[in-house]
Amino acid sequence: MASRIAARFAALRAEGRGALIPFLEAYDPDRAxxxxxxxxxxxxxxxxxxIGxxxxxxxxxxxIIQAAGQRGLKAGATLGGTLAMVREFRGQDDATPVILMGYLNPILSxxxxxxxxxxxxxxxxxxxxxxMPPEEAEVLAPHARAAGLDIIRLIAPTTDAARLPLVLNASSGFVYYVAITGITGTRSAAPEELEAAIxxxxxxxxxxxxxxxxxxxPAQAAHAARVSDGAVVASALIDTLAKSLDAEGRATPDSVRRVLAQVAELAEAVRGAR
Amino acid sequence: MNKPLTRPNTYRSGPDAQGKFGGFGGRYVAETLMPLILEVERAYAEAKRDPAFHAEWRRLLTHYVGRPSPLWFAERVTEHLRAKAAPGHGARVYFKRDELNHTGAHKINAVLGQILLAKRMGKKRIIAETGAGQHGVATATACALFDLPCTVFMGATDVARQQPNVFRMKLLGAEVVAVESGAATLKDAMNEALRHWVAHVEDTYYCIGTVAGPHPYPAMVRDFQSVIGEEVRAQMQAAEGRLPDVLVAAIGGGSNAMGLFHPFLDEPSVRMFGVEAGGHGIETVTGHAASLTGGRPGVLHGNRTYLLQDENGQILEGHSISAGLDYPGVGPEHAWLHELGRVEYVNATDAEALAAFQLCARLEGIIPALEPAHALAHVLKIAPTLPAETLIVMNLCGRGDKDIFTVARLLGEAV
Incomplete structure (x- = not known):
């Protein structure tokens, strides 16, 4: 059986458009x-x-994502709890691929x-x-492969020609191009940089x-989805969620609606991109 | 996932090509940083083979830092401990006086090596993390000497409690960035320095202060700090005509200890003690900073090592009276030596360190930093139990000027 990721990209190719991949942090600001x-x-x-x-x-x-992680941890996020969210989600949706993003230590633990x-x-x-660069992937990659999970790797502007094949050979599912030399949610790449990099x-x-x-x-997402196969939007959505919280950092009746409205706006732009 | 640890023929050949000491160390960094740390590794391997690089570093150590630092027979401490010991007992206690280095601690040894490397690599600016501020001051000092812009990341909590060192760094021309993320202490400063490095990869060199971080830092910082142990070997030969029997050093990240221990690792007669910060006692959750005796292996800041972490693999804050020791990790080579049993890792509490701090001041006329006060606390425990001919060397790796306000507050004195 083709994986959900491969199936989804094949379907999008048939549609002639790129993917919108929105991000959320588990348990931010609470599980519900x-x-x-x-x-x-x-x-x-x-x-x-x-899902972060x-x-x-x-x-x-x-x-922005640091703060989301801290809110999630305060709300009791664990890997087990995050997996339970995905299990619950699969009760309603068996087609949309779900990617987990995180750091190695909780996984090793x-x-x-x-x-x-x-x-x-x-x-x-x-x-x-x-x-977990390819050099250190032995701790997890064989188990992921055995379980049928893709290991999606980051390629950075600093990944040189000599290194590119090593990283790509260790990747499956899709490749995640980090558009800037920097951390999440800080600055954006110029369109021409992406047009050269992809x-x-x-x-x-x-x-x-x-x-x-x-x-x-939406314009940046549309451009990214046009020059590549998809756009990942994270900090902008987390920012919207964070701004919707009350003074104590709790969700308000508006929180979910505002985030999803932004996803819809991004999706519309991505769908209109080709 | 621990590889079975077999006893090596030598303890001094690590790390392997992957930067591993047994199962510890490695390069657990984001892809953006990988090409950079590989570049640092290549540049360091070349520099290591270049006599001109060594000559320049040695020149700086001699004429700028003031090396070799003395090996001091601490006669009054020895007599004090013998008074309590059984007949024929009470080891001879020596201090390796790295607190006499320019900038007041051992940190400058590795900083100068790294700044020379950065110059060689054509880097135009330097960043560093600091906890108590000693590594930050050493880095700011070297950057002033070499006319390089310097940015030091320091947890906002540490900025507040280490004002004199913040001011020193500013006097030396460095920019000090107060890091507000997380608990705003050393580990967060290191996170922020790594984040900054990712965003300034082209022109910036990250000068790490201890034997931790991704390969090649643990090995490189160790190599530079090994000047401490090499001097001790020669100085003890001159003083006593033989090797020391026991080495004792404090462990935060573990650079002063690694520097003292490494040249002696293959001498089976030499026992070694690494003294971690026991804080309020290692049975208290988050009340100590003893990663080896109170933590378990995991991955943080680019290397696999022993970490203070909860049952979900989230990193815990360490606590110590000493801001230089409250780091939740430890250098990977220490983790390896711990599992092999080559070095014995013990701990001293805040109260024991504070008592040793005062004793050292009164008996030897030396105000030690709170970090080596932990090492001295262990010396005070073991020296009376050892035969009188036993030779102990303790690394007095920093002076206590920076700590007098902390100590005064704890003793209820107004300064």
Missing amino acids: TSMEILRGMPAAGADLIE MPFTDPMADGP YGAERFAADAAAAGVDGLIVVD PRIRAHTDLPICIGFGVRT
């Missing part, structure tokens, strides 16, 4: 709210969904083999482990390529 956002994303136009697994020390994330098996059983399709990667792989880091506006 993040579950409602997750449940609402496909109808709002999400083609794939990326909160970690105390997110080395590659800027202040959970047990890499058990995590891969439990994630696959919950309905997760792929993993992005930020601090063909460089395309020459080395048949995998779909998606762009993240600094994709904030």
Whole structure:
């Protein structure tokens, strides 16, 4: 059986458009709210969904996602709890691919083999482990492969020609192009930088390529989805959620609606991009 | 996932090509940083083979830092401990006086090596993390000397409690960035330095202060700090005509300890103690900073090592009276030596360190930093139990000027 990720990109190719991949942080600001956002994303136009697994020390994330992770941890987020969210989501949606993004230590603490098996059983399709370059992937990659999970790798502007094949060979599902040398939610790449970068990667792989880091506006998402195979939007959505919270950091009646409205706006732009 | 640890023929050949000491160390960083740390590794491997690089570093150590630092026979401490010991007991206690280095601690040894490397690599600016401020001051000092812009990341909590060092860094021309994220202490400063590095990859060198972080930092910082142990070997030969029997050093990240221990690792007669910060006692959750005796292996800041973490793999804050020791991790080579049993890792509490701090001041006329006060606290425990001919060397790796306000407050004195 083709994976949900491969099936979804094949369908999008047939449609002639790129993917919108919105991001949410598990348990941000509480389990129920993040579950409602997750449940609402496909109808709002999400083609794939990326869920952040909160970690105390997110080395590659800027202040917006750091704060989301801290809210999630305060609300009791664990890997087990995040997998339970995906399992619940699969009760209503068996087609939209779900990617988990996080850092290695909580996974090692959970047990890499058990995590891969439990994630696959919950309905997760792929993993992005930020601090696990191909050189260190032996701890998790064999277990992920055995469980049928894709390992989605980040390619950065600093990834040189010599290194590119090594990283691509260790990737499956799709390739995540980090548009800037920097952390999440800080700045955006210029359109011409992306237009130069994607063909460089395309020459080395048949995998779909998606762009993240600094994709904030509908126009940027549309452009990213046009020059590559998809746009990942994270900090801009988290920012909207954060601004909807009350003074104590709790969700308000408006929180879910505002985030999903933004997803819909992004989706519309991505769908109109070609 | 621990590889079975077999006893090596030598303890001094690590790390392997992957930057591993047994199962510890490695390069657990985001892809954006990978090409950079590989570049640092290549540049360091070349510099290491270049006699001109070593000559320049040695020149700085001699004429700028003031090395070799003395090996001091602490006669009054020795007599004090013998008074309590059984007949024929009470080891001879020596201090390796790295607190006499320019900038007041051992940190400058590795900073100068790294700044020379950064110059060689053509880097135009330097960043560093700091906890108590000693590494920040050392880095700011070297950057002033070499006319390089310097940015030091320091947790906002530490900025508030280490004002004199913040001011020193500013006097030296460095920019100090107060890090508000997380608990706003050393680990958060390191996170922020790594984030900043990712965003300034082209022109910036990250000068790490301890034997942690991604490969090659643990090995590189160790190599530079090994000047401490090499000097001790020669100085003890001159003083006593033989090797020391026991080495004792405090462990935060573990750079002063690694520097003292490494040249002696293959001498089976030399026992080594690494003294972690026991804080309020290692049985208290988040009340200590003893990663090896109170933590378990995991991955943080680019390396696999022992960490303070909860049951879900979330990193815990360490606590210590010493801002230089309250780091939730430890250098990966220490993790390896711990599992092999080559070095014995113990801890001293805040109260024990405070008592040792005062004793050192009164008996030797030396105000130590709170970090080596932990090492001294362990010396006070073991020296009376050892035969009188035993030679102990304790690394007095920093001076206590920075700590007098903390100590005064704890002793109820107004300064």
